Amino acid sequence: MRIGELARRAGTTTRTLRYYESRGLLPARRTGNGYREYDEEDLRLLRQIRTLQDFGFGLEETRPFVECLQAGHPAGDSCPASLEVYRAKLAELDAVVARLQAVRDEVAAQLARAELEAAAGLPGGPEPRCELAPHPGPGPGRPDPT
DSSP states (O other), rough: OHHHHHHHTTTTTTHHHHHHHTTTTOOBBBBTSSSSSOHHHHHHHHHHHHHHHTTTTOOOGHHHHHHHTTTSSSSSSSHHHHHHHHHHHHHHHHHHHHHHHHHHHHHHHHHHHHHHHHHTTOOOOSSOOOOOOOOOOOOOOOOOOO
């Protein structure tokens, strides 16, 4: 298949495919007349790359998976380099989850404190005003009602 068909079937653009080719992630095979030629295996490589990117893997992080597929491993993720990328990504995600949990805990603590203050009627600043309520007496920018 030609580059346009591969792009359509993979849900990407020909520009992206050329970029992947320039990065060595997609094989660059040419026909006698110079057209790029791709097959179902190339589509499989692209789907692997796209899935990994959807999961948050960077383009270079997909390289071991592509190489594993090209080496004949059915899922592309059972090679030592692929497993290492999985481990690193999992550690990265764990760190993000831990940071989000810490932020969530802090927000929950702030909310609990604020709710206690509100329930106790502690002073916390001026009472909210409704802008539609009449203002008492003259003030800056308001005419004297008399």
